[in-house]
Amino acid sequence: MQTPLVSVIVPAYNQAEYLPDALASVLNQTYSNWECIIVNDGSSDHTSQVAEEWCRKDHRFRFISLQNGGVSNARNTAISIASGFYILPLDGDDKISDNYIDELVKIMNERPDVKVCYGQGEKFGIVSGVWNVAEYSLENLILSNMIHCSGLFRKTDFDAVGGYDIKMHDGLEDWEFWINLLKNGGKVVKSDAARFYYRVKDVSRMTKISRGQRYRLLAYIYYKHSELYESFINDESKRLSIDFPYSFWLSAKIYFKDDLQRKARLKKYYTFKLRKELSGYGFLQRKKMFFHWFRIGKLDFSLLDVIKK
Numbered sequence: 001m002q003t004p005l006v007s008v009i010v011p012a013y014n015q016a017e018y019l020p021d022a023l024a025s026v027l028n029q030t031y032s033n034w035e036c037i038i039v040n041d042g043s044s045d046h047t048s049q050v051a052e053e054w055c056r057k058d059h060r061f062r063f064i065s066l067q068n069g070g071v072s073n074a075r076n077t078a079i080s081i082a083s084g085f086y087i088l089p090l091d092g093d094d095k096i097s098d099n100y101i102d103e104l105v106k107i108m109n110e111r112p113d114v115k116v117c118y119g120q121g122e123k124f125g126i127v128s129g130v131w132n133v134a135e136y137s138l139e140n141l142i143l144s145n146m147i148h149c150s151g152l153f154r155k156t157d158f159d160a161v162g163g164y165d166i167k168m169h170d171g172l173e174d175w176e177f178w179i180n181l182l183k184n185g186g187k188v189v190k191s192d193a194a195r196f197y198y199r200v201k202d203v204s205r206m207t208k209i210s211r212g213q214r215y216r217l218l219a220y221i222y223y224k225h226s227e228l229y230e231s232f233i234n235d236e237s238k239r240l241s242i243d244f245p246y247s248f249w250l251s252a253k254i255y256f257k258d259d260l261q262r263k264a265r266l267k268k269y270y271t272f273k274l275r276k277e278l279s280g281y282g283f284l285q286r287k288k289m290f291f292h293w294f295r296i297g298k299l300d301f302s303l304l305d306v307i308k309k
Contacts, residue, residue: 007084042068119194
């Protein structure tokens with residue numbers, strides 16, 4: 001079997017406590033032709049000391065230190081100096097099974113039509129068990145991410161789409177990257193023989209995202225890929241959660257301020273979808289409808305300006 005170099009990219013922001021587990025899982029790989037670039041993304045803990053210790057253990061570990069710029073910037077910087085034919089991101093608090101790289105490289109080598117290959121997810125930490133996600137299809141991907149961060153891809157494909165978007169500083173950068181990488185074609189394979197271990201913690205970057213931040217991240221994704229997403233508007237067969245139509249409209253309000261036609265069309269679409277969703281609950285009076293959706297966490301009062309008359 002061909003054994004091209006794989007560059008494992010490990011960004012770490014205040015992950016000194018967990019980083020040894022992540023790096024040990026790389027060192028234990030049955031596939032030996034790898035390099036691992038550890039990025040200290042402006043940590044205030046002893047992440048640098050941990051990284052330097054692992055660089056002394058094995059020459060295949062490399063270490064760079066940056067001012068804090070977010071995970072997209074950290075990954076992009078490391079990948080720009082990576083020598084690998086394949087790229088494998090791995091967050092500093094997660095782990096991979098010993099056969100992870102071996103299994104994924106085997107599939108990618110045999111299947112040039114495959115753009116992304118990833119292993120079965122499993123949670124550990126305060127929650128444990130198999131991480132069940134939807135099967136990949138582009139239609140599923142643009143509605144919800146089912147590819148965790150540790151997917152293997154070719155560096156040439158990464159370069160072709162310009163890497164991770166640094167504007168996704170608050171989160172969802174993996175999802176947007178996969179959309180950007182796959183929206184124009186390419187197969188995706190999940191290997192059940194390989195395992196990605198996702199650490200679940202009480203506090204993480206994702207648990208800190210507010211509802212408003214999440215809506216703005218979604219709005220940016222829809223703006224960046226507006227042609228892809230707006231194809232949904234005329235297809236009533238697609239079942240969208242109310243977050244999607246609202247974020248379509250929010251993206252028009254923020255990014256297409258002068259496109260009055262687009263704003264009117266997306267506001268009308270959101271209003272239609274909201275009424276359709278609410279009608280299923282039998283709430284026909286506006287106050288009752290708003291109270292019900294707000295109470296169960298499906299509606300934020302910031303949305304009220306969308307459907308004001």
